[in-house]
Amino acid sequence: MRRNSKFVVGAAVKCKSRAVVAGTNIENRSFGLTICAERVAMCAAVAGSEQDFVAIAVAADSDEPVVPSEACRQFLAEFNPDLIIVRATVRGQRKIENLSHLFADATRGILEHADLT
Template sequence: MTDQELVELAFTMLERSYVPYSHFPVGAALECADGTIFTGCNVENAAFGSTICAERTALVKAVSEGHRDDFTRLAVVGNSTEPCWPCGACRQMLYEFAPELTLLVARKDHSFVKLTLGELMPHGFGPKGMD
């Protein structure tokens, strides 16, 4: 699957988002080394702290299916003119499992920025910091 195809798959998740408060749908598609893809969308809640982002939805689905250390790429998309960057909580959750994960962070016109999570979050805190 090409980078653009992974981004397009993430865009299909926007329609599944539950966003009655922010009205800002976000979609994600997380790829594993074996080619398995886990998708996610954001799901808001009236108790705002209970909201879950698209990236964490995809990650939790993957982990619950037995994937933990084989993530290769993540596409994150939204309906904004700027790239739809992962929030701090998502960056931290992703760093736990894949500090060198490749991110494809898209704008509403389907163009995207490509970088690693390590570039986005230098000096991140992960499991190695617990040694």
């Protein structure tokens, strides 16, 4: 796969079923179409019929543990606003946070009250 930025991020979501599903960022020449590793992992888990999620780990070859983008935080909050986020570097630096603390202003349940008929 061609990587435009050469910045590789990996993610793995831990499901309540104990399954662990991995993903990596998928870049596109049109940067807005790039998909973050967190969303790739979560989509792969959902495609595999997983519905309940406990934690997600995100790792990159960076000086500091990467922080999920606001889009990723919103996306993850739709599945579990209290998801445990493990952020790490390939050299072993690690931070563990709760998504609700990392993204306190998440818009929750947008579709909950929508009339989709």
